[in-house]
Amino acid sequence: MKKNKIVEIDGIEVGYNRPVPVIAEIGVNHLGDLDRAKKMVDLANEGGADFIKFQTYVAERRYDLSKNPKAKHFIEMTKKWQLSEEDEIELWDYARKQKAKVFTSVYDTKTVKFAEKLENPVYKIAAFEITNKELISEIIKTKKPLIISCGMTNVDEIKKSVRPLDDNKIDYILLHTVSSYPLQKVHSNLKKIYELLENFDCPIGHSDHTHGTDIPPIAVAAGAKIIEKHFTDNPKLRESDNFFSITSSELKEIKFKIKKVEEYIYSPDFENNDPEKFMRSFRK
Numbered sequence: 266m267k268k269n270k271i272v273e274i275d276g277i278e279v280g281y282n283r284p285v286p287v288i289a290e291i292g293v294n295h296l297g298d299l300d301r302a303k304k305m306v307d308l309a310n311e312g313g314a315d316f317i318k319f320q321t322y323v324a325e326r327r328y329d330l331s332k333n334p335k336a337k338h339f340i341e342m343t344k345k346w347q348l349s350e351e352d353e354i355e356l357w358d359y360a361r362k363q364k365a366k367v368f369t370s371v372y373d374t375k376t377v378k379f380a381e382k383l384e385n386p387v388y389k390i391a392a393f394e395i396t397n398k399e400l401i402s403e404i405i406k407t408k409k410p411l412i413i414s415c416g417m418t419n420v421d422e423i424k425k426s427v428r429p430l431d432d433n434k435i436d437y438i439l440l441h442t443v444s445s446y447p448l449q450k451v452h453s454n455l456k457k458i459y460e461l462l463e464n465f466d467c468p469i470g471h472s473d474h475t476h477g478t479d480i481p482p483i484a485v486a487a488g489a490k491i492i493e494k495h496f497t498d499n500p501k502l503r504e505s506d507n508f509f510s511i512t513s514s515e516l517k518e519i520k521f522k523i524k525k526v527e528e529y530i531y532s533p534d535f536e537n538n539d540p541e542k543f544m545r546s547f548r549k
Contacts, residue, residue, distance in 0.1 A: 269490075270466050272410055272436045275366045275386040277315060279438060279491050280468040282531065285523050286315030287481070289496035289516060290472075292370075293320050293346040294507050299356060302348070305498050306360045306367075312516030317360060318389060318493070321369040321376050322347060346505060350379060357383050374403040381407060392416030392444045395426050405429060410436040412491075414472050415457075416444030420464050427465070438491060439465055441484075442472035447509035450475045458487045478515050482522035486530065494519065 271280035279286060289309035295302035302319075309317050324344035328336035348356065360367045370389040371377050377400070380388070388404045390397075392414040404411060411430065415423055423439065430437050441457045453475060461469045470491035471484035481492045497510035511519065 269462060269468055270436075272438055272468050274316070274410060274412075274438075275368070277366070279470075281490070283490065285485050285489070285527060286491050287313070287516065287520060287523070288316040288318050288491065288493040289314035289511075290318045290493055290506075291496050292318065292506060293343065294495065294497045294502075294505050294510060295346070295348075296502075296504055297346045297348060299348060299352045301498065302352075302356050303359050305496065306356075306363060306365055308498055308513040309496055309516065310363055310365055312496075312513035313520045314496070314516060315366065317365050317367045317496075319353075319356070319367065319369045321353060321380055321383075322372045323376065326373040326375065353379075353383065371400070371404070374399060377403045377407065385409070387412060390414065392418065392442060396422065398429075401426065401429060405433050405435055408435065410438070412438045412440060412470070412493075414440045414442045414444075415461065416442040416472075420460065423461075423465070436467070438468045438470055440470045440472040440491070440493060441489070442493075443474065446474050446506060447476055448474040450480060453480050453484075455480075455484055455487045458484065458489055462488050474509060476509050478511065478518045478522065481519045482526045485523050485526045492519070492523065 268281040271278050277286055291305050295305060306317060324340045324347055327343060328340050330336050357367060368385055368387045368389065369380055370391055371380055372394060387410045390411055390413040394400055395413060395418055427437060439461055441461055443452055443454055458469055458471065468490040469488060471489040472493040473480045484492060495506040495510035497507040500508055500510055500512060502508060
């Protein structure tokens, strides 16, 4: 297995022969309800999340109506779910008091400046923003690492996007993902993880948009070094990403499955126990 570069995220090392962390993406599944967001932080902690991720934005700046008039619908929808700056600050303070490691997705340069006030330790770039040069340039100024979703893109586009990061010696992690919500498991295209591992000297992870817990451990077996899953307290809700998100109990299940995959891949006791010792005696 290729030993790509190790990247440290808020005190946790991500990469070869390191435990695979799981990001519980709350995003805006709280639907703008601060109390519910706090509850989801507690549930993600109970489930064993290594990181909790939010989405920080101003709806009018998140989408470009000049390029896509259809974005008006998304502006109106996401505006209902965004937290005020005061609520964001309170949520982050609460999460940190619960010992949660939190970070956020950003979508414009002004939001980066606000995220710096929150002491955001790492920036998530959504697949829609991977070609947003202005946003990436602003994040470079912070000297913080990035986690970049690579949906709807190819290797050449990714290389162009990360070149400024390499030039400025900024650490980053690439997440294979398929930008469909929800995604059918048969379309997970996990072989893309191999392609990313061969073309980039950084940890490769997977952001999974399928229902359930099946795909993350398979992604780890394919080489993913960090997993992201949307998280909720109520998957019966149809708004935002709640309906294909995992619960606290499913997060525990994913963590358990990943741990088993890691044991089978790295087999730490293999050399000490040498299960082939007896059969080796029959070699000619």
